[in-house]
Amino acid sequence: MLHDNSFMQASLDGGFGQPVFEAQESFRRLLDAMARPGSIHQVTADVMAPGLAGPAQAALALTLCDADTPVWCAAASPAHSAWLAFHTGAPLTAAPEQAAFAFIGVGDAVPDDLSLGTQDYPDRSATLVIEVQSFGEGERFRLIGPGIDGAGDLAVDGLPKSFVAFRAANSALFPRGVDVVLTAGRDIVALPRSTTFVHWEG
Protein backbone atom coordinates (compact mmCIF):
# COMPACT_ATOMS: atom_id res chain seq x y z
CA MET A 1 0.00 0.00 0.00
CA LEU A 2 1.14 3.46 -0.91
CA HIS A 3 -0.45 5.14 2.08
CA ASP A 4 -0.77 4.10 5.66
CA ASN A 5 -4.18 3.71 7.25
CA SER A 6 -4.26 6.95 9.23
CA PHE A 7 -3.58 8.93 6.07
CA MET A 8 -6.36 7.15 4.26
CA GLN A 9 -8.75 7.65 7.15
CA ALA A 10 -8.00 11.38 7.39
CA SER A 11 -8.86 11.88 3.75
CA LEU A 12 -12.10 9.88 3.99
CA ASP A 13 -13.41 11.41 7.24
CA GLY A 14 -14.77 14.86 7.85
CA GLY A 15 -17.23 15.22 4.98
CA PHE A 16 -20.93 16.03 5.11
CA GLY A 17 -23.07 13.27 6.65
CA GLN A 18 -25.98 14.39 4.45
CA PRO A 19 -24.31 16.13 1.52
CA VAL A 20 -27.45 17.52 -0.15
CA PHE A 21 -29.03 19.09 2.92
CA GLU A 22 -25.88 20.13 4.74
CA ALA A 23 -24.54 21.79 1.58
CA GLN A 24 -27.83 23.67 1.21
CA GLU A 25 -27.80 24.70 4.87
CA SER A 26 -24.16 25.83 4.72
CA PHE A 27 -24.79 27.73 1.50
CA ARG A 28 -27.69 29.63 3.05
CA ARG A 29 -25.48 30.68 5.96
CA LEU A 30 -22.90 31.90 3.48
CA LEU A 31 -25.58 33.57 1.36
CA ASP A 32 -26.87 35.44 4.43
CA ALA A 33 -23.32 36.39 5.34
CA MET A 34 -22.54 37.65 1.83
CA ALA A 35 -25.84 39.53 1.55
CA ARG A 36 -25.21 41.30 4.86
CA PRO A 37 -21.47 41.91 5.12
CA GLY A 38 -20.11 42.00 8.65
CA SER A 39 -22.92 39.92 10.17
CA ILE A 40 -21.81 36.74 11.97
CA HIS A 41 -23.31 33.39 10.97
CA GLN A 42 -22.65 29.83 12.15
CA VAL A 43 -22.08 26.69 10.13
CA THR A 44 -23.79 23.76 11.85
CA ALA A 45 -22.35 20.77 9.98
CA ASP A 46 -19.78 18.62 11.80
CA VAL A 47 -17.04 18.64 9.20
CA MET A 48 -13.26 18.87 9.34
CA ALA A 49 -10.51 18.71 6.76
CA PRO A 50 -6.76 18.22 7.04
CA GLY A 51 -5.11 21.48 5.99
CA LEU A 52 -8.22 23.60 6.60
CA ALA A 53 -8.57 25.55 9.82
CA GLY A 54 -12.00 24.61 11.15
CA PRO A 55 -15.55 23.40 10.46
CA ALA A 56 -16.52 26.62 8.67
CA GLN A 57 -13.65 26.38 6.19
CA ALA A 58 -14.29 22.68 5.59
CA ALA A 59 -18.02 23.34 5.07
CA LEU A 60 -17.25 26.12 2.59
CA ALA A 61 -14.95 23.82 0.62
CA LEU A 62 -17.58 21.07 0.57
CA THR A 63 -20.36 23.48 -0.41
CA LEU A 64 -18.65 25.42 -3.20
CA CYS A 65 -15.61 23.55 -4.54
CA ASP A 66 -15.63 20.93 -7.29
CA ALA A 67 -13.67 19.95 -10.39
CA ASP A 68 -14.30 23.41 -11.89
CA THR A 69 -12.63 25.31 -9.05
CA PRO A 70 -8.87 25.02 -8.46
CA VAL A 71 -8.08 25.50 -4.76
CA TRP A 72 -4.98 27.09 -3.25
CA CYS A 73 -4.23 26.43 0.38
CA ALA A 74 -1.52 27.93 2.59
CA ALA A 75 -1.17 24.65 4.50
CA ALA A 76 -1.30 22.37 1.46
CA SER A 77 -0.32 18.79 2.17
CA PRO A 78 -0.81 15.39 0.53
CA ALA A 79 -3.53 14.65 3.10
CA HIS A 80 -5.32 17.88 2.26
CA SER A 81 -5.05 17.22 -1.44
CA ALA A 82 -6.42 13.69 -0.96
CA TRP A 83 -9.31 14.98 1.19
CA LEU A 84 -10.28 17.61 -1.38
CA ALA A 85 -10.03 15.12 -4.22
CA PHE A 86 -12.16 12.54 -2.42
CA HIS A 87 -14.89 14.86 -1.12
CA THR A 88 -15.09 17.58 -3.78
CA GLY A 89 -13.01 16.55 -6.81
CA ALA A 90 -11.33 19.96 -6.70
CA PRO A 91 -7.70 20.12 -7.83
CA LEU A 92 -5.17 21.70 -5.47
CA THR A 93 -2.99 24.26 -7.24
CA ALA A 94 0.41 25.61 -6.20
CA ALA A 95 -0.21 28.90 -8.04
CA PRO A 96 -2.52 31.39 -6.20
CA GLU A 97 -3.32 33.16 -9.48
CA GLN A 98 -5.06 30.00 -10.75
CA ALA A 99 -7.19 29.49 -7.67
CA ALA A 100 -10.95 30.07 -7.58
CA PHE A 101 -10.79 29.59 -3.81
CA ALA A 102 -7.83 30.27 -1.52
CA PHE A 103 -7.78 29.12 2.12
CA ILE A 104 -5.40 30.51 4.73
CA GLY A 105 -5.08 29.82 8.44
CA VAL A 106 -4.52 32.08 11.46
CA GLY A 107 -1.30 34.06 11.06
CA ASP A 108 -0.77 33.18 7.39
CA ALA A 109 0.03 36.01 5.00
CA VAL A 110 -2.50 37.05 2.35
CA PRO A 111 -1.21 35.53 -0.90
CA ASP A 112 -0.19 37.90 -3.70
CA ASP A 113 -1.38 37.38 -7.24
CA LEU A 114 -4.90 36.12 -6.47
CA SER A 115 -7.12 36.44 -9.51
CA LEU A 116 -8.95 39.79 -9.58
CA GLY A 117 -11.17 39.08 -12.57
CA THR A 118 -11.19 41.44 -15.53
CA GLN A 119 -13.07 44.69 -16.10
CA ASP A 120 -15.37 42.82 -18.53
CA TYR A 121 -15.70 39.69 -16.35
CA PRO A 122 -15.18 40.82 -12.73
CA ASP A 123 -16.84 37.59 -11.54
CA ARG A 124 -13.79 35.60 -12.60
CA SER A 125 -11.97 36.45 -9.41
CA ALA A 126 -10.81 34.43 -6.43
CA THR A 127 -12.64 34.08 -3.13
CA LEU A 128 -10.21 34.23 -0.21
CA VAL A 129 -11.15 32.38 2.99
CA ILE A 130 -9.20 33.53 6.05
CA GLU A 131 -9.30 31.89 9.48
CA VAL A 132 -9.08 34.39 12.36
CA GLN A 133 -8.99 33.86 16.15
CA SER A 134 -12.46 35.18 16.91
CA PHE A 135 -15.11 37.81 16.27
CA GLY A 136 -16.41 40.27 18.84
CA GLU A 137 -13.02 41.23 20.25
CA GLY A 138 -9.71 42.57 18.95
CA GLU A 139 -9.37 45.24 16.29
CA ARG A 140 -12.52 47.21 15.54
CA PHE A 141 -13.66 48.07 12.05
CA ARG A 142 -16.44 50.08 10.46
CA LEU A 143 -18.18 48.66 7.40
CA ILE A 144 -20.09 50.56 4.74
CA GLY A 145 -21.56 49.33 1.48
CA PRO A 146 -24.32 47.33 -0.19
CA GLY A 147 -26.04 44.95 2.24
CA ILE A 148 -25.35 47.16 5.26
CA ASP A 149 -28.10 49.35 6.71
CA GLY A 150 -26.21 52.59 7.35
CA ALA A 151 -22.91 51.46 8.80
CA GLY A 152 -21.86 48.21 10.47
CA ASP A 153 -19.30 47.40 13.14
CA LEU A 154 -17.10 44.36 13.35
CA ALA A 155 -14.43 43.40 15.86
CA VAL A 156 -11.94 40.78 14.69
CA ASP A 157 -9.03 39.21 16.51
CA GLY A 158 -6.24 37.64 14.48
CA LEU A 159 -6.47 39.21 11.02
CA PRO A 160 -3.39 38.92 8.80
CA LYS A 161 -1.08 41.91 9.34
CA SER A 162 -1.36 43.23 5.82
CA PHE A 163 -5.14 42.81 5.67
CA VAL A 164 -6.25 46.44 5.96
CA ALA A 165 -3.83 47.56 3.25
CA PHE A 166 -4.93 44.60 1.12
CA ARG A 167 -8.59 45.59 1.49
CA ALA A 168 -7.89 49.24 0.63
CA ALA A 169 -6.04 48.21 -2.55
CA ASN A 170 -8.81 45.73 -3.34
CA SER A 171 -11.57 48.35 -2.97
CA ALA A 172 -9.79 50.69 -5.38
CA LEU A 173 -10.11 48.05 -8.11
CA PHE A 174 -13.91 47.74 -8.01
CA PRO A 175 -15.65 46.10 -9.87
CA ARG A 176 -12.60 43.84 -10.00
CA GLY A 177 -11.32 42.40 -6.76
CA VAL A 178 -11.11 39.47 -4.37
CA ASP A 179 -14.07 38.58 -2.17
CA VAL A 180 -13.19 37.62 1.40
CA VAL A 181 -14.85 35.24 3.83
CA LEU A 182 -13.50 35.33 7.40
CA THR A 183 -13.93 32.17 9.44
CA ALA A 184 -13.35 31.41 13.11
CA GLY A 185 -14.20 27.83 14.04
CA ARG A 186 -17.89 27.63 13.07
CA ASP A 187 -18.38 31.37 12.59
CA ILE A 188 -18.36 33.04 9.20
CA VAL A 189 -18.33 36.71 8.23
CA ALA A 190 -18.28 37.76 4.58
CA LEU A 191 -16.53 40.85 3.25
CA PRO A 192 -17.39 41.03 -0.45
CA ARG A 193 -15.35 43.45 -2.57
CA SER A 194 -18.18 46.00 -2.43
CA THR A 195 -17.72 46.53 1.33
CA THR A 196 -15.60 49.46 2.51
CA PHE A 197 -13.69 48.21 5.54
CA VAL A 198 -11.81 50.74 7.67
CA HIS A 199 -10.27 50.89 11.14
CA TRP A 200 -12.57 52.47 13.66
CA GLU A 201 -11.40 54.07 16.89
CA GLY A 202 -14.85 55.38 18.02
Next chain:
Amino acid sequence: MNAVTYNFAYLDEQTKRMIRRAILKAIAIPGYQVPFAAREMPMPYGWGTGGVQVTAAVIGPKDVLKVIDQGTDDTTNAVSIRAFFRKVAGVATTTHTAEATVIQTRHRIPEHPLKEGQILVYQVPIPEPLRFLEPRETETRVMHGLEDYGLMHVKLYEDIAHHGRIATAYAYPVKIAGRYVMDPSPIPKFDNPKMTMSPALQLFGAGREKRIYAVPPYTDVKSLDFEDHPFEVQTFSEPCALCGARNVYLDEVVLDDRGGRMFVCSDTDNCESRRDETGAQS
Protein backbone atom coordinates in the same frame (compact mmCIF):
# COMPACT_ATOMS: atom_id res chain seq x y z
CA MET B 1 -44.52 1.02 -8.73
CA ASN B 2 -42.25 3.72 -7.43
CA ALA B 3 -42.63 7.18 -8.87
CA VAL B 4 -39.65 8.72 -10.59
CA THR B 5 -37.49 10.32 -7.93
CA TYR B 6 -35.25 13.33 -8.29
CA ASN B 7 -32.41 14.79 -6.33
CA PHE B 8 -33.75 17.28 -3.78
CA ALA B 9 -34.95 20.40 -5.65
CA TYR B 10 -34.56 18.70 -9.04
CA LEU B 11 -31.06 19.93 -9.94
CA ASP B 12 -27.99 17.74 -9.42
CA GLU B 13 -25.50 18.87 -6.79
CA GLN B 14 -22.80 20.01 -9.22
CA THR B 15 -25.28 22.28 -11.00
CA LYS B 16 -26.38 23.71 -7.66
CA ARG B 17 -22.75 24.43 -6.71
CA MET B 18 -22.18 26.22 -10.02
CA ILE B 19 -25.32 28.33 -9.54
CA ARG B 20 -24.47 29.00 -5.89
CA ARG B 21 -21.02 30.28 -6.84
CA ALA B 22 -22.61 32.55 -9.46
CA ILE B 23 -25.11 33.89 -6.90
CA LEU B 24 -22.34 34.74 -4.42
CA LYS B 25 -20.35 36.61 -7.10
CA ALA B 26 -23.54 38.38 -8.19
CA ILE B 27 -24.08 39.64 -4.63
CA ALA B 28 -20.45 40.76 -4.39
CA ILE B 29 -20.81 42.84 -7.58
CA PRO B 30 -24.34 44.29 -7.24
CA GLY B 31 -26.09 44.69 -10.60
CA TYR B 32 -23.43 42.88 -12.64
CA GLN B 33 -24.73 39.98 -14.76
CA VAL B 34 -22.79 36.80 -13.93
CA PRO B 35 -22.77 34.25 -16.77
CA PHE B 36 -23.80 30.76 -15.65
CA ALA B 37 -24.31 27.40 -17.32
CA ALA B 38 -28.12 27.36 -17.30
CA ARG B 39 -29.60 23.89 -17.63
CA GLU B 40 -32.60 22.79 -19.58
CA MET B 41 -35.53 22.64 -17.24
CA PRO B 42 -38.77 20.68 -17.58
CA MET B 43 -40.58 23.78 -18.83
CA PRO B 44 -40.10 26.02 -21.84
CA TYR B 45 -37.95 29.13 -21.92
CA GLY B 46 -40.05 32.11 -20.98
CA TRP B 47 -41.77 30.21 -18.20
CA GLY B 48 -39.17 31.17 -15.65
CA THR B 49 -36.38 28.65 -16.14
CA GLY B 50 -33.83 31.12 -14.76
CA GLY B 51 -35.88 31.90 -11.68
CA VAL B 52 -36.58 28.21 -11.12
CA GLN B 53 -32.86 27.37 -11.22
CA VAL B 54 -32.02 30.13 -8.74
CA THR B 55 -34.85 29.02 -6.45
CA ALA B 56 -33.71 25.37 -6.72
CA ALA B 57 -30.15 26.30 -5.76
CA VAL B 58 -31.30 28.35 -2.76
CA ILE B 59 -34.29 26.48 -1.33
CA GLY B 60 -34.14 24.07 1.61
CA PRO B 61 -36.63 21.79 3.36
CA LYS B 62 -37.47 24.47 5.94
CA ASP B 63 -38.33 27.15 3.40
CA VAL B 64 -41.83 28.35 2.62
CA LEU B 65 -42.26 29.19 -1.05
CA LYS B 66 -44.56 31.71 -2.68
CA VAL B 67 -44.76 32.08 -6.45
CA ILE B 68 -46.48 34.94 -8.23
CA ASP B 69 -47.10 35.65 -11.88
CA GLN B 70 -47.88 39.32 -12.58
CA GLY B 71 -48.91 39.68 -8.95
CA THR B 72 -51.28 36.74 -8.76
CA ASP B 73 -50.76 33.42 -7.00
CA ASP B 74 -53.31 31.52 -9.07
CA THR B 75 -52.32 31.86 -12.72
CA THR B 76 -50.85 28.94 -14.68
CA ASN B 77 -47.19 29.88 -14.34
CA ALA B 78 -47.39 30.45 -10.58
CA VAL B 79 -49.47 27.35 -9.90
CA SER B 80 -47.23 25.04 -11.93
CA ILE B 81 -43.96 26.33 -10.44
CA ARG B 82 -45.40 26.02 -6.93
CA ALA B 83 -46.51 22.46 -7.70
CA PHE B 84 -43.07 21.72 -9.19
CA PHE B 85 -41.25 22.61 -5.98
CA ARG B 86 -43.82 20.84 -3.81
CA LYS B 87 -43.10 17.74 -5.84
CA VAL B 88 -39.30 17.86 -6.23
CA ALA B 89 -38.38 19.54 -2.93
CA GLY B 90 -41.36 18.79 -0.70
CA VAL B 91 -41.37 22.37 0.56
CA ALA B 92 -44.31 24.14 2.13
CA THR B 93 -45.97 26.72 -0.07
CA THR B 94 -48.06 29.75 0.72
CA THR B 95 -49.80 32.61 -0.99
CA HIS B 96 -49.17 35.03 1.90
CA THR B 97 -46.22 37.33 1.30
CA ALA B 98 -45.44 37.71 5.01
CA GLU B 99 -45.23 33.92 5.57
CA ALA B 100 -42.88 33.16 2.68
CA THR B 101 -39.10 32.85 3.03
CA VAL B 102 -38.50 32.53 -0.71
CA ILE B 103 -40.73 34.34 -3.22
CA GLN B 104 -40.32 33.65 -6.91
CA THR B 105 -41.87 36.36 -9.03
CA ARG B 106 -42.69 37.05 -12.62
CA HIS B 107 -42.91 40.80 -13.19
CA ARG B 108 -44.19 42.16 -9.86
CA ILE B 109 -42.94 42.99 -6.39
CA PRO B 110 -45.55 42.18 -3.70
CA GLU B 111 -47.37 45.16 -2.19
CA HIS B 112 -46.81 43.87 1.36
CA PRO B 113 -43.40 45.19 2.48
CA LEU B 114 -40.67 42.56 2.42
CA LYS B 115 -38.58 41.88 5.51
CA GLU B 116 -35.05 40.87 6.40
CA GLY B 117 -34.31 37.22 5.66
CA GLN B 118 -36.73 36.96 2.74
CA ILE B 119 -35.38 36.21 -0.73
CA LEU B 120 -37.14 37.56 -3.82
CA VAL B 121 -36.27 35.61 -6.99
CA TYR B 122 -37.13 37.36 -10.27
CA GLN B 123 -37.72 35.60 -13.57
CA VAL B 124 -35.88 37.60 -16.24
CA PRO B 125 -36.43 37.34 -20.02
CA ILE B 126 -33.75 39.78 -21.30
CA PRO B 127 -31.21 40.60 -18.58
CA GLU B 128 -29.18 43.10 -20.62
CA PRO B 129 -30.63 46.62 -20.26
CA LEU B 130 -28.55 47.83 -23.23
CA ARG B 131 -29.57 44.99 -25.55
CA PHE B 132 -32.12 46.91 -27.62
CA LEU B 133 -29.67 49.78 -27.98
CA GLU B 134 -26.62 47.65 -28.83
CA PRO B 135 -27.26 44.08 -30.03
CA ARG B 136 -23.67 42.82 -29.69
CA GLU B 137 -22.87 41.12 -26.37
CA THR B 138 -19.16 41.89 -26.89
CA GLU B 139 -19.98 45.62 -27.02
CA THR B 140 -22.45 45.76 -24.13
CA ARG B 141 -19.95 43.90 -21.97
CA VAL B 142 -17.30 46.57 -22.66
CA MET B 143 -19.86 49.31 -22.03
CA HIS B 144 -20.60 47.86 -18.58
CA GLY B 145 -16.87 47.45 -17.95
CA LEU B 146 -16.23 51.10 -18.78
CA GLU B 147 -19.42 52.29 -17.04
CA ASP B 148 -20.38 53.80 -20.40
CA TYR B 149 -24.12 54.37 -20.05
CA GLY B 150 -24.48 57.48 -22.24
CA LEU B 151 -26.53 55.50 -24.76
CA MET B 152 -29.16 54.72 -22.15
CA HIS B 153 -29.53 58.38 -21.29
CA VAL B 154 -29.82 59.21 -24.98
CA LYS B 155 -32.64 56.67 -25.22
CA LEU B 156 -34.47 58.27 -22.29
CA TYR B 157 -33.84 61.71 -23.80
CA GLU B 158 -35.31 60.59 -27.13
CA ASP B 159 -38.40 59.44 -25.22
CA ILE B 160 -38.77 62.98 -23.91
CA ALA B 161 -38.14 64.50 -27.34
CA HIS B 162 -40.81 62.30 -28.95
CA HIS B 163 -43.40 61.99 -26.20
CA GLY B 164 -42.67 64.87 -23.85
CA ARG B 165 -41.91 62.42 -21.04
CA ILE B 166 -39.98 59.22 -20.38
CA ALA B 167 -42.35 56.69 -21.96
CA THR B 168 -40.75 53.55 -20.53
CA ALA B 169 -43.40 52.01 -18.27
CA TYR B 170 -41.85 48.65 -17.37
CA ALA B 171 -38.33 47.18 -17.22
CA TYR B 172 -37.33 50.74 -16.33
CA PRO B 173 -33.51 50.86 -16.10
CA VAL B 174 -31.94 51.28 -12.68
CA LYS B 175 -28.42 51.97 -11.42
CA ILE B 176 -27.27 49.75 -8.57
CA ALA B 177 -25.07 51.15 -5.79
CA GLY B 178 -23.89 53.89 -8.13
CA ARG B 179 -22.16 51.54 -10.57
CA TYR B 180 -23.99 49.04 -12.81
CA VAL B 181 -27.05 49.85 -14.88
CA MET B 182 -29.42 46.92 -14.52
CA ASP B 183 -32.69 45.67 -15.97
CA PRO B 184 -35.07 45.16 -13.03
CA SER B 185 -36.93 42.57 -15.20
CA PRO B 186 -40.28 43.64 -16.73
CA ILE B 187 -41.82 44.86 -13.47
CA PRO B 188 -43.95 47.99 -13.87
CA LYS B 189 -41.95 51.08 -12.98
CA PHE B 190 -44.52 51.45 -10.20
CA ASP B 191 -42.50 48.77 -8.37
CA ASN B 192 -39.04 50.32 -8.86
CA PRO B 193 -39.13 52.36 -5.62
CA LYS B 194 -39.68 49.10 -3.65
CA MET B 195 -36.28 47.85 -4.77
CA THR B 196 -34.15 50.50 -3.15
CA MET B 197 -32.92 49.85 0.41
CA SER B 198 -35.17 46.77 0.60
CA PRO B 199 -34.45 44.59 3.66
CA ALA B 200 -34.87 41.49 1.44
CA LEU B 201 -32.27 39.93 -0.83
CA GLN B 202 -33.19 40.22 -4.53
CA LEU B 203 -31.87 37.61 -6.97
CA PHE B 204 -32.46 37.60 -10.73
CA GLY B 205 -32.28 34.53 -12.99
CA ALA B 206 -32.37 34.54 -16.79
CA GLY B 207 -32.41 30.93 -18.06
CA ARG B 208 -32.34 31.35 -21.82
CA GLU B 209 -29.80 34.20 -21.62
CA LYS B 210 -27.80 32.36 -18.93
CA ARG B 211 -27.27 35.24 -16.52
CA ILE B 212 -27.67 35.67 -12.76
CA TYR B 213 -27.54 39.02 -10.99
CA ALA B 214 -28.43 40.37 -7.58
CA VAL B 215 -29.30 43.36 -5.46
CA PRO B 216 -28.21 42.83 -1.84
CA PRO B 217 -30.44 44.13 0.98
CA TYR B 218 -30.06 47.82 1.88
CA THR B 219 -28.64 48.75 -1.50
CA ASP B 220 -29.27 51.95 -3.39
CA VAL B 221 -31.36 51.33 -6.53
CA LYS B 222 -31.72 54.52 -8.57
CA SER B 223 -34.18 54.73 -11.46
CA LEU B 224 -32.42 56.68 -14.22
CA ASP B 225 -33.84 60.13 -14.92
CA PHE B 226 -32.99 63.77 -15.56
CA GLU B 227 -33.09 66.76 -13.19
CA ASP B 228 -35.87 68.39 -15.22
CA HIS B 229 -37.66 65.07 -15.88
CA PRO B 230 -37.47 63.25 -12.56
CA PHE B 231 -38.51 59.60 -12.30
CA GLU B 232 -42.17 59.14 -11.45
CA VAL B 233 -44.47 56.14 -11.15
CA GLN B 234 -47.90 55.42 -12.59
CA THR B 235 -50.87 56.75 -10.63
CA PHE B 236 -54.43 55.47 -10.67
CA SER B 237 -57.43 57.75 -10.31
CA GLU B 238 -59.71 55.03 -8.92
CA PRO B 239 -59.08 52.65 -6.01
CA CYS B 240 -59.26 48.85 -6.42
CA ALA B 241 -62.86 47.92 -7.30
CA LEU B 242 -62.73 44.89 -4.96
CA CYS B 243 -60.85 46.00 -1.84
CA GLY B 244 -60.71 49.77 -2.22
CA ALA B 245 -56.93 49.95 -1.93
CA ARG B 246 -55.16 53.07 -3.17
CA ASN B 247 -51.49 53.42 -3.99
CA VAL B 248 -51.30 49.86 -5.28
CA TYR B 249 -50.78 48.61 -8.83
CA LEU B 250 -54.06 47.86 -10.62
CA ASP B 251 -54.97 45.57 -13.50
CA GLU B 252 -57.64 46.56 -16.01
CA VAL B 253 -60.29 43.87 -16.42
CA VAL B 254 -62.64 44.07 -19.41
CA LEU B 255 -66.14 43.02 -18.30
CA ASP B 256 -68.21 42.96 -21.49
CA ASP B 257 -68.21 44.07 -25.12
CA ARG B 258 -69.87 47.41 -24.36
CA GLY B 259 -66.89 49.15 -22.79
CA GLY B 260 -67.48 47.90 -19.25
CA ARG B 261 -64.27 47.55 -17.28
CA MET B 262 -62.97 47.51 -13.74
CA PHE B 263 -59.60 48.12 -12.12
CA VAL B 264 -58.54 45.59 -9.48
CA CYS B 265 -55.40 44.86 -7.46
CA SER B 266 -52.68 43.09 -9.41
CA ASP B 267 -51.43 41.59 -6.12
CA THR B 268 -54.18 39.04 -5.33
CA ASP B 269 -52.81 38.13 -1.88
CA ASN B 270 -52.82 41.76 -0.80
CA CYS B 271 -56.35 42.24 -2.17
CA GLU B 272 -57.75 39.10 -0.48
CA SER B 273 -56.12 39.93 2.86
CA ARG B 274 -57.65 43.41 2.77
CA ARG B 275 -61.09 42.03 1.95
CA ASP B 276 -60.80 39.46 4.76
CA GLU B 277 -59.96 42.24 7.22
CA THR B 278 -62.85 44.49 6.20
CA GLY B 279 -65.16 41.45 6.19
CA ALA B 280 -64.17 40.69 9.79
CA GLN B 281 -64.80 44.27 10.88
CA SER B 282 -68.29 44.62 9.40
